[in-house]
Amino acid sequence: MRGGAIPLLAWATLLVVLMAGNWIWTGDSVQVGSFALAAGLVYAFAALLVAWNGQALKTGPPPSEDEPEAVPEASLAAVLVGLSIACIGFGLVWAGFLIYFGAGVLVLSLGRVVLELRAELAARDALKARDAIEEPRP
Amino acid sequence: MSATTTAAAPGTRARPGGWVGAATSTDHKRIGLNLGLSSLAFFLLGGVFALLMRSQIAQPNEHFVSDNTYNQLFTMHGSTMIYLFVTPMAIALAIYLVPLQLGATGMSAPRLTLTGFWVWLSGGLIMESSWLTADGAGRAGWFSYTPLSNGTNTPGVGQDLWVMGVLLAAIGMWVMGACVVATIARRRAPGMSLLRMPVFTWTELASMLMVVGAFPALILVMALLFIDRHGGRIFTGFNGTIDYQDLFWFFGHPVVYVMFFPYLGAAAEAIAVGSHKRWFGYTAFVASIMLFAALSVSVWAHHMFVTGGVTNQYFAFTSTALIVPAGIEYFDAIATMVRGSLVLRASMLFAITFFVQFLIGGLTGVFVASPVLDYHVNNSYFVIAHFHYTLFAGSVFGFFAGVYHWFPKVTGALLRERLGKLQLAIMIVGTNMTFFPMFFLGEDGMPRRISRYPTHLGWGTLNLIESVGAGIIALGVLTFLINVFVSLHRRVPSGPDPWLGHTLEWATPSPPPPLNFETSLPPIRSYAPLLDLRQREAEGARS
Numbered sequence: 112m113r114g115g116a117i118p119l120l121a122w123a124t125l126l127v128v129l130m131a132g133n134w135i136w137t138g139d140s141v142q143v144g145s146f147a148l149a150a151g152l153v154y155a156f157a158a159l160l161v162a163w164n165g166q167a168l169k170t171g172p173p174p175s176e177d178e179p180e181a182v183p184e185a186s187l188a189a190v191l192v193g194l195s196i197a198c199i200g201f202g203l204v205w206a207g208f209l210i211y212f213g214a215g216v217l218v219l220s221l222g223r224v225v226l227e228l229r230a231e232l233a234a235r236d237a238l239k240a241r242d243a244i245e246e247p248r249p
Numbered sequence: 250m251s252a253t254t255t256a257a258a259p260g261t262r263a264r265p266g267g268w269v270g271a272a273t274s275t276d277h278k279r280i281g282l283n284l285g286l287s288s289l290a291f292f293l294l295g296g297v298f299a300l301l302m303r304s305q306i307a308q309p310n311e312h313f314v315s316d317n318t319y320n321q322l323f324t325m326h327g328s329t330m331i332y333l334f335v336t337p338m339a340i341a342l343a344i345y346l347v348p349l350q351l352g353a354t355g356m357s358a359p360r361l362t363l364t365g366f367w368v369w370l371s372g373g374l375i376m377e378s379s380w381l382t383a384d385g386a387g388r389a390g391w392f393s394y395t396p397l398s399n400g401t402n403t404p405g406v407g408q409d410l411w412v413m414g415v416l417l418a419a420i421g422m423w424v425m426g427a428c429v430v431a432t433i434a435r436r437r438a439p440g441m442s443l444l445r446m447p448v449f450t451w452t453e454l455a456s457m458l459m460v461v462g463a464f465p466a467l468i469l470v471m472a473l474l475f476i477d478r479h480g481g482r483i484f485t486g487f488n489g490t491i492d493y494q495d496l497f498w499f500f501g502h503p504v505v506y507v508m509f510f511p512y513l514g515a516a517a518e519a520i521a522v523g524s525h526k527r528w529f530g531y532t533a534f535v536a537s538i539m540l541f542a543a544l545s546v547s548v549w550a551h552h553m554f555v556t557g558g559v560t561n562q563y564f565a566f567t568s569t570a571l572i573v574p575a576g577i578e579y580f581d582a583i584a585t586m587v588r589g590s591l592v593l594r595a596s597m598l599f600a601i602t603f604f605v606q607f608l609i610g611g612l613t614g615v616f617v618a619s620p621v622l623d624y625h626v627n628n629s630y631f632v633i634a635h636f637h638y639t640l641f642a643g644s645v646f647g648f649f650a651g652v653y654h655w656f657p658k659v660t661g662a663l664l665r666e667r668l669g670k671l672q673l674a675i676m677i678v679g680t681n682m683t684f685f686p687m688f689f690l691g692e693d694g695m696p697r698r699i700s701r702y703p704t705h706l707g708w709g710t711l712n713l714i715e716s717v718g719a720g721i722i723a724l725g726v727l728t729f730l731i732n733v734f735v736s737l738h739r740r741v742p743s744g745p746d747p748w749l750g751h752t753l754e755w756a757t758p759s760p761p762p763p764l765n766f767e768t769s770l771p772p773i774r775s776y777a778p779l780l781d782l783r784q785r786e787a788e789g790a791r792s
Contacts, residue, residue, distance in 0.1 A: 114442060126462065129567070136563040171442055172442035182354065186359075193365070193371065197367070
């Protein structure tokens with residue numbers, strides 16, 4: 112995690128410099144707006160990384176972590192989220208009922224993804240608790 | 250591998266086998282393979298479209314396909330290659346290889362990555378399904394300028410399916426790109442600082458930052474075009490047309506570099522490993538690639554010089570400035586080989602060819618970065634030649650450098666070297682026969698996207714050479730497919746590290762196990778930890 116936001120911030124700042132050049136030279140609002148959208152998205156991504164973990168702004172190599180990790184092996188729900196979004200898009204072109212069908216599947220599959228994520232967190236907590244018990248007492 | 254305990258999440262069922270298992274797996278290697286293989290299938294389809302197009306214009310006054318079909322073919326050829334092959338293949342390489350190079354057990358947000366893949370694949374299938382409609386497939390070009398692409402001038406469901414397909418494919422690629430960035434930011438192994446990341450990972454980071462920053466412009470413009478086509482009247486008049494082009498090319502030029510950097514990274518890895526040396530000028534390379542990526546987001550309106558709707562000086566300046574980072578990369582590639590112990594395997598030869606062929610595309614890019622010269626060649630075959638030298642002669646050769654380099658890691662089997670070198674020779678001949686004459690035709694005034702031309706213009710001979718060249722390229726691709734088939738059916742086991750690789754993916758068995766690494770990682774003190782290890786062992790043996 113350490114330093115993860117730094118290249119994003121550096122790159123977005125380069126974009127801002129180029130945007131300023133574009134603004135001065137062209138004064139075109141659509142062009143400046145496009146630049147601002149791109150730089151803003153990358154800044155927002157960096158901010159998210161920092162909010163997740165403050166180490167994202169620190170330089171140096173990532174240290175060893177002893178945090179346990181739960182790894183998903185498969186997720187039908189994630190596949191269904193993707194297919195339902197496509198179903199809605201296809202419905203917009205082809206047949207209206209697919210929009211409602213897709214929306215229904217999207218809600219159900221997102222619900223399932225939330226359950227999977229909660230189970231993942233629970234598994235991680237259980238591993239943490241197990242590690243705490245197994246640690247030798249001083 | 251970080252010193253973490255890992256376990257399968259109990260809320261998720263044990264991974265099913267077979268097709269269902271492959272389709273629902275959240276393992277980054279499986280998702281990367283699925284994306285790569287799907288992209289490859291689209292590449293073959295796009296290649297068929299190209300062959301059909303070349304058959305139509307091989308000779309003057311040809312009537313192999315109708316004008317309308319020809320419009321559909323060039324639209325779907327460009328769209329398939331850009332939205333469904335070169336760009337997603339760059340993302341597939343990232344999804345498969347970046348976690349391995351970082352020493353991570355997997356991707357950040359693996360479910361989101363999986364969702365992104367399915368949205369992209371659905372988008373691709375929806376786009377191609379437009380062939381099945383009564384109006385035919387999308388036919389307004391891969392950039393579908395308005396007013397040509399609006400509901401009045403290109404009516405019908407086929408074009409709507411094209412718009413929706415591009416929209417969904419872009420959303421899927423954006424999601425996957427964001428997941429790759431998050432993985433690089435969050436999942437590096439202990440000891441791997443930013444300046445110890447492999448060259449390939451840096452090129453992927455630069456590419457995926459462009460995906461995150463620039464692809465929303467495509468998503469936005471396709472959504473607006475869809476609304477426009479259904480009576481929204483968004484892109485009206487001269488300003489509306491210019492606004493569409495501005496938004497489209499804000500995506501459309503960065504994507505050229507998204508389709509270039511990862512293949513540059515693959516070629517760089519192949520050259521460094523094939524030279525048995527560290528990549529020369531690592532820090533300068535990293536700085537140049539980040540500058541290159543930022544500059545490439547600022548050059549888009551050089552596609553619009555002739556419109557009269559943009560400030561040409563700014564875009565000519567930024568476009569020409571691209572020479573600086575590009576020069577650093579060429580310098581680094583050459584300097585890496587100087588005094589190296591070169592082993593000219595297929596991957597290395599493809600990588601060298603990548604740099605040579607791309608140079609033609611790059612130098613002609615300097616020509617068209619000048620508005621005065623661009624006025625002369627705009628919308629001609631000169632431009633077609635230029636971008637095919639960057640995207641086909643460049644990226645595809647870099648892609649094959651990567652395939653020959655990493656195929657043993659992915660499958661555990663070596664590709665046949667002789668067939669690889671034969672494929673390279675065939676593809677060099679085919680590529681230059683197909684695309685080099687286009688410079689002369691373009692200079693002579695042959696416009697792009699014409700379905701036939703009269704005899705008296707004298708374009709027949711060069712067009713025939715190009716069409717034969719396209720057939721030779723197809724032969725090269727066939728040689729590759731035969732090589733894959735033979736190598737997988739009569740396997741020569743590769744072992745974990747057949748090339749004496751530099752980076753962490755070579756520190757694990759081939760193919761890698763589910764959580765990537767079975768043993769602890771070597772100490773990471775540079776971008777090439779395995780090379781460090783070998784050098785320390787050699788020094789230890791000497792002393």
